[in-house]
Each structure stands twice: as C-alpha cells, then as structure tokens.
Amino acid sequence: MSVQTPAAPLEEIPGPSAFGGGRRRFVDLVWLLATTDFKVNYFGTALGYVWSLMRPLMLFGVLYLVFTSVFRFGDDIPNYAALLLVNIMLYSFFAESTIRAVGSVVNSENIVRKMQFPRLVIPLSVVLTNVFNLCLNLTAALIFMLATGVEPRLTWLALPLLVLPLIALTCGVALLLSALFVRFRDVGQVWGVLTLVIFYGSPFLYPVELVPASLRFLLLINPFAPLLEAVRRLLVDPAAPSIVERAGSVFGIIGPSLVVVAVCAVGYVVFTRAAPRVAEEL
C-alpha cells in the first residue's frame, strides 16, 4: 500500500437537500448552470438573442396597436409606448422564468437521481438565466425610449433597484411551482392560465388610474401594482402619483410587500421540505 494521506475523520454524509455543500459551491453552481444555459440558448441558434427579443417585441407591437388604435386609451398616457414596452419586458421575465422553472427539477431528472448537489440551484439558475435576458431586454427598451424621444433622467439608474423585488417574487414562485410539479403534474397547465390572469389583472397594459374604484382594493395585494407604478414614475412620467397616494394609504406598498415575502417564504419552505425526497418521486 502506498503512503496514506493523513486520516480525515469520519463524518456523517449530508444526504440530499435543498442546500448542502457550502455557500460557495451553491453560488458557483447557480452561476455556472445559468451561464451555460444562457450560452446554449443564445449561441446555439443562428439568430440567438434576436429570438428572445422578438417575443416581447411582437407582443408589444400587437398590444400597442390595439390600445392606441382600437381602444385608444394609450393616447392619453404620456409615453405610453415606452411604458408598455418596459412593462412587457418585466412581464416576460416573470412569465418565462416561472413557466420554465415549473418543470425544471423534473427535467433535470438525470442529474437529480444520480448526483448529490443542492437541489435549490435548479430553479434558481433558471431565474438567473432569465435575469441575464432581462438585462439585455431592458437595455433594448431603454434604447427604444431614447429613440422615441423620452428624455433621459437620473432616476433611470434606480431601475435595477426596482427589479430586485420582482426577482425575489419570481424566485419564490419558481421554487413553489418546481417543487409542486414533482407531485402534481398539472401545475404547469394551471400556471399557464394563471400567468395570463396576472398579465391582464395587473397594470401592465393600463395605468392604475383606469382601475375602477370598486376594484382598487386588489391593488393592495398585487405586488406588480406598486412596482409598475414606480417604474412609470421613475422612467417616463415623474408627475404620476405614487402608489401610496393612489391607494390612499401606506398599505398600498405594505400589502404587496407582504405578499412578496409570503410567496418567497412559502416557496422556500415547500421546496426545502420536498428536496430530500425529490429523487425518489420523479
């Protein structure tokens, strides 16, 4: 027998879990999975990134025509085109991340069943890939804004801060859905419908002031309401009233924040509880 390395002590193995393997490894893995996925998506096809920009642009084109030429309320809103485009970019990020996250754990079956690694990295890396995408899309949107004559403001720099709660919410939903999908395979269908409800039920297309007073209470729990209002104020229309003024109380911001925190907490708990057994239930 050759020389032995100094004896490492016997230690209990970690077992499968949502985390495990140290913070460093966790971060490395999320980053690496997201960047490789990004590479595959955008360098794998001939037109690459163009396609992922085309989807929100097409949606934007159709909606813009409908709401400025058919329903004609867009005309009354300052910089409606720019606002709509940014909103659609934000929505695309949320919808694509969550829809792709739903099946992510199940689709990674081959590694989940054969390797020990922190399970949480799978849905999180999906979200991170879409964050990269969002950055590119928002840059494109800002260029569009400049091109259409929106005056650049210093407040634009606060946009990344606004995106943070959106990313948090997206992560929470991604964790919840990907864990549920392991047991309930129709979560994907249900979520496909719900994303549409969220799109039309949140002020992506229309400004908050068009929501009738009888439905305003919904804004108190919709995380997108304060977010989109803030985006509007910061980017295109500083004169627009803040969400707190709009809702008539400070709950306009507290309510939705609580929803974000609750979604993240539920997603986290559900995922970490499911993680140790995921490999057996696929």
Place this chain on the structure above:
Amino acid sequence: MSASGDRSPAIEVEDLHKAFELPSQRLNTLKERALRPLRPIDYTQLHALRGVSFAVGRGEFMGVAGRNGSGKTTLLKLLASVYRPNRGRIRVAGSLAPFIELGVGFNPALTARDNVLLNGVMMGLTPREARRRFDEVIDFAELQDFVELKLKNFSSGMSMRLAFAVMVQADADVMLIDEVLAVGDASFAQKCTATFGRMRSEGRTVVFVTHDMESMRSLCDSAILLENGAIDTAGTPDEVAERYFDLNFTGGLTAPGSARGEESSAGARITDVWLEDATGRRVRGFAHDSRIRLAALVEAEDEIEGPGFGFQIRSPEGAPLVGTPAPALRIGGRSDRLAAGEQVIVRATIANPFTPGNYLVNCSLSQRGNAFDVVDQRNPATEIVIWGLRRAAGYVELDWDLDVERGPAATASREAAVE
C-alpha cells in the same frame, strides 16, 4: 471484514434502512387531488434496504454484489446522498465522488470544455479547480483536438472516453462506482480495468457495485453480497462470488426461472440438469480453458420407445451456439427403449471455446427416434458461468494464425503471386 481489520475505516454504515413508498393509487394531479380531497393515499412500502451495516477500510476496494432488486443501487444512492435513509447512519472520511453512471449531466449542446467544467463543479470542485483539472481530463481522454466541439457531434465512443476521463480525474478520497465496466467495447473495458488497478495501488477507497464476479475477484479486497435488502454474506470476493452463484442457481443448480415444456404425453421427464467437474463434483461453471461437463438425469415413468436426448448451449440472449449432433443422442441402449421406472444419467463432455460470460443450457428428451417428437424439455435447464479474465469479441475463441508482411518483401511476394 478480514481485509479491513488493520485499517481505519473510510466508510462506516450502521443499520441502514430505506423504504420507498409507492402509492397504490397515484393521485398525481391537482385535479385528482381536488376531486378526492379526503381520500387517503394508500402506500405500499417497498423495503429496499433493511438494516445494512458494514465498514470499508481506508484504501480498501470493496465489491458489492447482489441479484437484481437486491438493493445494490439503493445502497449506492444512499452513499452518494441522492436518497435519504429512513434509519441508520452513514459516515465517510474525506471527500466522496459517486459514479452511478458515466457522463451524468453532460449536455449535448455544450462543448467538451464546458461539459468538463460543469461536471467538475457538479461533483464538488470549485470552478478554478475544475479548470486546472481540465487539461488532465482531456489528455487522458485523448481528445485534445475536440475541446471546442459540441458534445452532440462526438461519437459515442468519444463521449464515453470523456466521461470516463472525468471520473478518473475526480480524485476523491472515496469513490463509488456502479458497473461502468459494463458499457463500452473490449478495449474500453480493458482501460477501465487498468484504471481500477491504478486506483487500487494509489490506495483509493472504492465501493464497486457489479454483477461481474470475475472483475470483482480480480479487483476487490473484500466484498458484500446483498440479498433482499440485507447483507447475505460479507467476506472475501471468492466467498461472495461462490454464494452469489449459489443464490442465482439454487436447487439442483438449475436456474430458478427454468421453463418447462408443456407436460409430456408420454411419461418421462428430465428431472435434473447439472454441471460437474472431472471428479464428478457439481459446479456452477468452468474456467474458460477447461472442458465443459454437462449431466442430466432422465426418469421414465412409462416405457419410452426410441428415446433421444439433446443438449444445446445458448448465448445469454438465447441464440443457439452449439448442440449435440443431430438428430439426438440415443439413450435407450441396445433395446432402444427405456423401461418404466428406469433412470438414466446422460453426460456430455465438450471442448470449451467460450469466452468468459454466462451461457444457458437447454435440454430436450424425445421419443420414437425422432428429435422433434419431444417428450420433455427444459429451456433453459441451467446456466454455465465461464470465468477467466480474457475478453474477446464474440462468444467463442478459436485458434487464429495471423501473419503480417511488411515492407518491400511483401510487395515482392505479391508481385510473385501475380506472376
């Protein structure tokens, strides 16, 4: 365990239990759950492991054998932290690298470089370590020219080499290996064997799950045999291999699932089929260069006219390889008949051209001098294990005379032949 007595343990497993809950009626959509909210879900418990304990010494190469469904893979996945045990404790000294399958997590859309880095990080390296190891992996796989090629453009042999190189370079204190030898061609298997030999001499601790008793005997210091989720035997690889064959070919050494032909109209049966060595002792197989001795016991209940007997050796897939000369071996003696109540033992000794592996033996008993008028048959009657370390392409090895002519002399001799 004999070999581990003087070494400190690298793996210690105590009283490991693992049960899988299989829902008898699977409610796997929200819709079903919503329609039947109160319905309790019945689970059938499948006990994959029941109280397994063992220790592997530092630098020990331990084999894990067992029939299909005996819990080998479950054990490996528990060790690899893929499953969580219901009860019991697993302790490991140092880092651990599982290889339950070659090339796990390889993404065909990525280049070889990206795949190696990704796989390294998945296995627990930091990105920097993974990059540092990259060159060694590529050198070992001999794929220097294809680093930037996407994996989907690799031949299956090339991706196999890459996957194996990743495994070899993993450099963990403890490695778990599941039958990777089973894949790939002979030269690849050869390379695997050499690599495992090197791991041994480096003093790496390895848990090696295999069906192949020959590689277990040649590689492992110790072994355990799992049966029904518990350790049936723990000891030397020889003891375990012996017991493994016993379990596989129980009761008169016939295969457990041995299929009988439809009940014969005439009353005579093949009641026992076995293999024996030169001294008449029953065995389970033969070394690959020693003659094969087959024996069968035929019992006639009624008188049988013109009895014939045939042995046939088939490949594991069931393709016939050799058989007794047609039509059938006459076993009725001078009177060409078996009297009621008579017993006959038929023995055949044949040359053994077979390469190591498992083969099947079929037997048939016919009457009226017609090999197709079958009275009784057993397909398969038993299994023959041919052991040996030689690996060759195909089932049989025959003498070859090979000759290579090179250089001007060869040209000259060809020209001479043309003239």
